[in-house]
Amino acid sequence: MKYFTKTLTILVSFVMMTTGCAPDSREQGSEVKTTYEPAQPNIQDEDGYKVVRGSTRVQDVSVNFDPATKGMTLKGRVEFLPVRSKTVQTVDLNLAGILDAHGFIALKPLNPVEAQSEALKVAAKATCLSESGDCRSSFIDIYVYHNDIVYHHQVESIQDDLTAADPDEEQVPDEELETEGGSDDVEGEPGRYVGDVADDIEKILEVKKPEVKKEEPKKEEPKKEEPKQQEPKKDLPKTETPPRKEEPKKDPPKTETPPKKDPPKKEEPKTAPPKKEEPKKEEPKKDDSKKEEPKQAPKEEPKKETPAAGPAINKVSQAIGAVNAGRLENAANMLVYEQNHQPSGFHVIRPERKTHFATNELAYIIVQMANITKKDLPGYQMSIGDLSREKGGKLGRHKSHTNGLDADVAFYFDNKNLQGAFTSAVTINKPHANWMMKQQWKLFKEVVNTQLIDRIFIHGTLKKALCEHAIATGELKKGDMQSLAAQTLRRLISEKDHHNHFHLRVKCSKAQVRCRQMAEPVNTTGC
Numbered sequence: 001m002k003y004f005t006k007t008l009t010i011l012v013s014f015v016m017m018t019t020g021c022a023p024d025s026r027e028q029g030s031e032v033k034t035t036y037e038p039a040q041p042n043i044q045d046e047d048g049y050k051v052v053r054g055s056t057r058v059q060d061v062s063v064n065f066d067p068a069t070k071g072m073t074l075k076g077r078v079e080f081l082p083v084r085s086k087t088v089q090t091v092d093l094n095l096a097g098i099l100d101a102h103g104f105i106a107l108k109p110l111n112p113v114e115a116q117s118e119a120l121k122v123a124a125k126a127t128c129l130s131e132s133g134d135c136r137s138s139f140i141d142i143y144v145y146h147n148d149i150v151y152h153h154q155v156e157s158i159q160d161d162l163t164a165a166d167p168d169e170e171q172v173p174d175e176e177l178e179t180e181g182g183s184d185d186v187e188g189e190p191g192r193y194v195g196d197v198a199d200d201i202e203k204i205l206e207v208k209k210p211e212v213k214k215e216e217p218k219k220e221e222p223k224k225e226e227p228k229q230q231e232p233k234k235d236l237p238k239t240e241t242p243p244r245k246e247e248p249k250k251d252p253p254k255t256e257t258p259p260k261k262d263p264p265k266k267e268e269p270k271t272a273p274p275k276k277e278e279p280k281k282e283e284p285k286k287d288d289s290k291k292e293e294p295k296q297a298p299k300e301e302p303k304k305e306t307p308a309a310g311p312a313i314n315k316v317s318q319a320i321g322a323v324n325a326g327r328l329e330n331a332a333n334m335l336v337y338e339q340n341h342q343p344s345g346f347h348v349i350r351p352e353r354k355t356h357f358a359t360n361e362l363a364y365i366i367v368q369m370a371n372i373t374k375k376d377l378p379g380y381q382m383s384i385g386d387l388s389r390e391k392g393g394k395l396g397r398h399k400s401h402t403n404g405l406d407a408d409v410a411f412y413f414d415n416k417n418l419q420g421a422f423t424s425a426v427t428i429n430k431p432h433a434n435w436m437m438k439q440q441w442k443l444f445k446e447v448v449n450t451q452l453i454d455r456i457f458i459h460g461t462l463k464k465a466l467c468e469h470a471i472a473t474g475e476l477k478k479g480d481m482q483s484l485a486a487q488t489l490r491r492l493i494s495e496k497d498h499h500n501h502f503h504l505r506v507k508c509s510k511a512q513v514r515c516r517q518m519a520e521p522v523n524t525t526g527c
Contacts, residue, residue, distance in 0.1 A: 032061050035139060035154045036192040036519065043083070047198035048209040049150055056080045056153040058142070061093065063126075063157045065135045070099035072135060074107050074124055080144055080151040091122050091144055099135060103128040106204045107140070121145040123205045127195060127514055129320055130160050131327065137162065139193045139516075143205045150201055154192050162321045163394045163402050188455060188493075188518040190322055194508045317359040319403040319508060320392070322516040326403030328392030331357035334366060334384065345370030346382040349410075349421065355386040355395060359404040361452055361506045362387065366407060372446055376439055383410035383420055385501060400505070403515070405454075407504045412436035412443075426499040431465045441466055447504070448488040454518055457503035460494035467527035481523055489525040 038054035045051075061076035074095040081088050095107035107124040124142045128135040139156040201207050315330035335356040338344045346366060348356045358366065366384065373382045385408035388401050395401040411425045415434040425435040444466075447453055467489060470476035475485035495503075508515030 032063050032155050032157045034058065035156050035516070036190065041081070043149075046150075046201070049198055049201050049207070050148065050210075051150045051152050051197060051201075052080075052083065053152050053192075055083075056142075056144070056151050058093075058153060058155060061155060063138075063140065063155075065138075067134050067136075070134070072097055072099070072105050072107065072126055074126075074140060074142075078122070078142055078144060078153060080146070080153075082146055083149055089146070091120070093122065093124075093142070095122075095124050097126070099128065103133065103135075105135060105138075108204070119147065121205055121207065123200075125195070125200050125204050127193065129158070129162060129514060131162075132160075136160050139195075141193075141195050141197065141200055143201060145201075145205055145207050148210060150205070150207065152197065154195075156193070162327050163325050163392075188521060191517040191519040193514065193516045194510060194512055196510065196513050316511055317361075317363075317404060319359045319405050319512045319515040321403055321514070323400040323403055323405050323505060323518065326392055326516070328357060328359070328388055328390070328402075328404040331388070331390050331392075331404055332360055332363035333390075334358055334363060334387060337363070337367075343374065343381075345374040345380075346384050347420070349383045349385060353386065355389055355401070356384070357390045357392075357404060358387045358407065359506070359512065361509050361512070362405055362407055365447055365450065365452060365504070365506055368450065369409070369443060369447060372443055376442065377412070377436075380412075380419070383422070385409065385422060400503075405506050405508070405515075408501045409504060410501050412439050422500040424500040426459050426461045429461055431462055435462075437465060437469060441469060444492065445484055445488045448491055449484055452506050452509070453491055454505045454507045455491050455493050455503075455521060456505070457493045457495045457498045459496060459499040462499070463489070463492050463494050463526065466492065467525065471527070476525065476527065481525070486525050489527060490521055490523060492526070493521065494526065 034057070037057075041052060041055040043050055043052050057079050059077045059079065061074070063072065063074055065072045074093055076093045077090055078093055079088050079090050094110050096110055097105040097107040099105050105126040105128070107126060109122060122142075122144050124140050126135055126138045126140045129137040129139065136159040137157065139154060142153045142155065144151040144153075202209065317331055318329040320327050320329065333356065334346075335348045335351050338346060338348055344367075346369070370382055373380055386395065386398065386401055387407050388404045389395060392403045398406075400406045408422075410419075410422050413419050413423060413425075413432070413434045414436050418432075418434055423432075425432045427433075431437060444456060448456075467476070470485045470489065475483065476489065477483075480486050481490070505518075508517040
């Protein structure tokens with residue numbers, strides 16, 4: 001990224017050119033707006049950096065991208081309230097950069113000498129979202145460094161329809177998708193795009209990670225203990241002085257000299273036994289060959305188990321945009337995985353829909369749920385419904401399922417006639433008699449415990465039953481929000497359309513650098 005300082009004159013001339021001929025992004029129909037702003041300022045640790053969100057706002061921000069030169073400018077102002085201060089500070093934004101081969105633009109000040117200092121720095125990074133590879137649609141991370149703290153603000157400029165279906169892909173008619181899964185109306189509040197904040201701060205803002213010296217006090221502790229032990233040691237030699245006079249005790253070893261002649265006599269029989277031990281050495285050789293045979297069998301088992309921990313995917317999938325307005329790249333094909341890993345523990349119930357594609361993270365969770373199913377319910381297959389199309393985009397009546405983070409999964413039933421399809425687990429405002437509540441509750445807790453789950457949508461009647469079960473078993477107590485039971489119930493969202501399946505959504509991981517995370521659900525059980 002340091003090449004921007006070397007090409008400063010080129011950027012200056014580029015800006016002069018683009019201000020005259022490159023249209024403002026807002027004039028092209030896009031709106032530059034803040035993606036997410038917490039209700040209260042908070043400080044988070046981003047791989048060693050102190051990052052503050054919710055303490056900034058932008059004014060008069062404009063984004064210009066010229067497809068011909070692949071250059072972008074960012075102008076405006078960013079205001080931030082420093083930590084432990086009541087005075088708002090303002091920093092002018094006059095940044096520029098050029099699109100790289102990976103779809104990113106490092107935006108640096110046009111006048112770095114004037115704008116940058118050791119106490120105050122500003123920079124930004126644009127992450128392109130457009131499928132064509134340009135930056136007609138993008139989100140921009142703005143960073144302000146002040147007194148060892150980084151203030152982070154994020155804006156987006158969307159011009160392309162990221163949810164548009166691929167025209168070359170054979171589409172299943174929407175009416176055929178309406179019978180399963182409902183409309184998935186529930187959507188959480190949109191959060192920020194994940195990005196790679198720590199990497200941006202280091203390489204674009206060019207701020208070194210603060211050194212943490214926590215090991216020094218640990219070395220001082222034993223030093224303090226040593227003088228305490230030395231004081232009693234001074235008293236010991238005083239008590240030991242009288243025994244020093246017992247020098248005549250050296251005579252006993254002289255009496256021991258005659259028995260020294262006996263050991264050589266004993267050495268003779270010692271040489272005899274090894275002759276008998278020689279044939280004994282041959283016996284373990286035969287045993288070793290017998291032991292080697294069973295060792296070869298278990299070596300093959302872990303090879304089969306390793307893919308069971310997660311699908312073998314060569315490329316890193318990319319969930320682009322939000323769950324209700326995104327697309328998918330390098331998707332994991334769960335139908336192929338099922339066919340290649342029998343018994344897989346899960347079954348794609350309608351492969352003709354061509355909606356069995358996921359991100360690596362969702363694929364991992366599906367495999368984990370399948371492994372739990374095989375362990376707890378031998379012979380049972382977990383039924384998988386709609387995930388996403390291979391390239392994401394709009395999917396029937398679903399308002400999500402656009403970027404590979406969502407999955408519709410059937411409930412557990414102990415009646416074989418109810419398995420294998422999406423059967424309602426609610427009958428007249430009560431859980432179905434054949435719904436396996438305890439096994440369902442265990443599954444939910446185990447997947448939430450992976451820390452990868454964003455939300456799980458289920459019918460309110462079913463969540464109420466799980467609340468009552470958790471309270472009756474003592475797993476959930478009044479005022480508790482720290483236990484696994486409490487955090488699982490927090491992520492179980494009541495929604496009326498999810499009576500015949502549960503809708504699981506995974507979080508954006510750090511590998512999904514173009515993924516927009518939903519805001520965290522309210523920290524309450526809802527019981």
